[in-house]
């Protein structure tokens with residue numbers, strides 16, 4: 170990953186702006202609307218905005234775009250701050266668009282005074298009908314002819330709460346024939362008698378997105394205002410307002426939003442999943458939210474690497490979620506502690522092993538020379554994985570079978586001598602012998618076996634619940650799939666193993682540690698864990714199982 174990367178188009182713009190002295194330093198902002206938890210698409214925007222400022226020695230503001238009073242909550246504000254911090258970024262300032270309400274109101278008054286805005290009493294249907302179509306110009310109504318004095322009075326009265334919701338709006342007077350529909354006298358203020366999470370009941374008129382976003386950028390002296398492609402048509406209005414208000418000339422630049430396979434990225438849809446209980450909350454480990462990914466065990470480093478690698482595109486595309494998982498695996502491989510956990514136990518008894526316990530050292534992470542080691546208790550009775558044994562094994566089966574030998578990881582070579590079954594013929598236990606001279610690290614047995622199994626000592630085993638996650642959706646392009654997106658939910662996205670058996674070192678580790686359960690995947694402790702029961706989430710499998718499935722099909 171160390172090849173010299175060429176600049177993305179936004180970096181090129183920034184470098185040119187700095188080189189020709191347009192700006193001495195850059196300021197960017199990340200402007201979430203606090204109406205939900207952030208998702209991986211927002212992570213892309215965060216990495217881009219904060220990454221640019223970091224690279225060019227500028228700064229980034231965190232600005233809550235909280236101009237819509239009805240959907241915004243403090244819970245969301247807090248979660249957003251947590252997520253940005255967790256991703257590894259710090260903002261220069263924490264701002265709220267609602268803090269600018271007074272200034273924005275002043276901007277509106279200024280437009281009225283310049284004859285560039287008017288109060289319209291039409292219904293929303295009338296306004297829509299008068300707007301025309303992209304090929305037919307719109308028409309102005311009589312309200313557009315109101316005098317400046319009349320408009321100032323009406324706007325003052327709107328603010329004073331004299332009118333009910335929807336009875337009047339303030340519109341910018343631009344061009345009813347513009348090919349850009351957003352310039353056909355756009356609504357810039359509406360009446361909404363609603364409680365706002367920060368301003369309370371102080372306001373009953375609220376600015377529209379297009380009369381808040383660009384202006385907030387200007388107020389903060391944002392040099393590069395980066396947003397997603399759907400805002401391209403808004404740019405003319407963004408520039409018009411700045412020009413007419415004669416305020417700091419922020420500029421808007423658009424890039425393609427991140428879309429990912431098997432994933433939805435819309436707060437509105439994610440909220441539906443939460444409300445309708447398809448998942449267990451915003452931070453359900455199957456969610457594409459940053460909090461879900463964090464709970465699942467993804468690392469901020471891996472997410473940042475991913476965002477960096479996918480780059481900044483000018484055209485929409487669909488990124489393979491497997492790429493994100495690749496970066497997660499790559500990072501976890503370097504940091505995860507190796508531990509042994511048996512999911513579906515088959516007991517084995519080592520008939521020639523004494524009734525004592527031996528502590529066997531094993532490296533925490535062979536990829537990390539400074540990772541140290543832990544000691545694993547080994548005894549006469551062990552659990553192995555039931556599917557690591559076959560009574561009638563095919564050729565080239567290197568796991569355990571009658572008369573066959575395997576190595577137990579960090580321990581000894583064992584040989585299966587006897588298969589014990591119950592009345593129904595189910596295998597209940599294996600009797601094995603071990604080779605004392607085959608101890609890992611001091612093996613003098615001269616015997617080479619091809620299979621190495623993970624295991625746990627029965628009397629020392631710690632029970633744990635293990636949650637195995639799969640993709641939340643069955644189709645690749647959920648956003649464009651037919652029907653309701655919820656029709657495509659994968660019913661098997663969560664498998665719970667309620668009684669797995671873990672080596673006792675797992676009790677002593679730090680809750681933030683990442684694990685590789687040997688031969689099983691990467692895991693992290695879940696917040697549902699209690700003193701009585703450990704709960705682990707599978708972060709990601711060891712290999713990309715879906716790539717294999719697709720090839721097979």
Ligand code: ATP
Pocket residue numbers: 199200201202203209210211213214395396397425426427428434435436437
């Ligand atoms: P959603 O539709 O999920 O609610 P949004 O765009 O309405 O997303 P905002 O809170 O308004 O969410 O977004 C904050 C910033 O994150 C914006 O600058 C927006 O362009 C950016 N953003 C949102 N989704 C994506 C995405 N999928 N890829 C890249 N950037 C995104």
Ligand code: MG
Pocket residue numbers: 202
């Ligand atoms: Mg939005």
